Amino acid sequence: MAIRLTPTALDRARRFLAASPASVGLRFGVRKTGCSGWGYEIDVANIKHPDDTVFEQDGIAVLVNPQSLPLVDGTQIDFVRKGLNQEFVFDNPNAAAACGCGESFTTVDKPLPG
Known part of the structure; x- marks a missing residue:
């Protein structure tokens, strides 16, 4: 699988990374x-x-540590604006449920390694 960024997320990532010339992604x-x-x-x-x-993806590197990879592999990252708020949002096929406030998620049969 892979981590994918929507065009909006790619644009936002490019701006973040341009502001940090020492960044690798x-x-x-x-x-x-x-x-x-x-x-x-x-x-x-x-x-x-x-x-x-x-x-x-399109010149943007997304780095994932081995402990997180089983929990986020296949995720699509988007960047949305709603009124005055803006944030990255995640469409994660590994997420079985999310809390009501949207701050955290849970998975089924995918414990964090190590």
């Missing part, structure tokens, strides 16, 4: 949080770790 993963278990993290990556999986 976007880092995407999860952390334990919220009422459902896992929360998404996305940020500018300044280094590539040897065990990162890298997904390239």
Whole structure:
């Protein structure tokens, strides 16, 4: 599978990365949080770790650590604006449910390795 960015997310990523000339791409993963278990993290990556999986799309690299990969593989990342708010949103085929506030998600039969 892969991590995919919509055209809107690609455009936003290009602007983020242009503001950080030392960056090597976007880092995407999860952390334990919220009422459902896992929360998404996305940020500018300044280094590539040897065990990162890298997904390239139209010149943008998305780096995922091995612990997060089973939980996010196949995710499509979009960037949406609603009124004054703007955010990355995630369409993750591994997510079985999300909490009511949308801050975290849970999976079925995909425990975090290690």
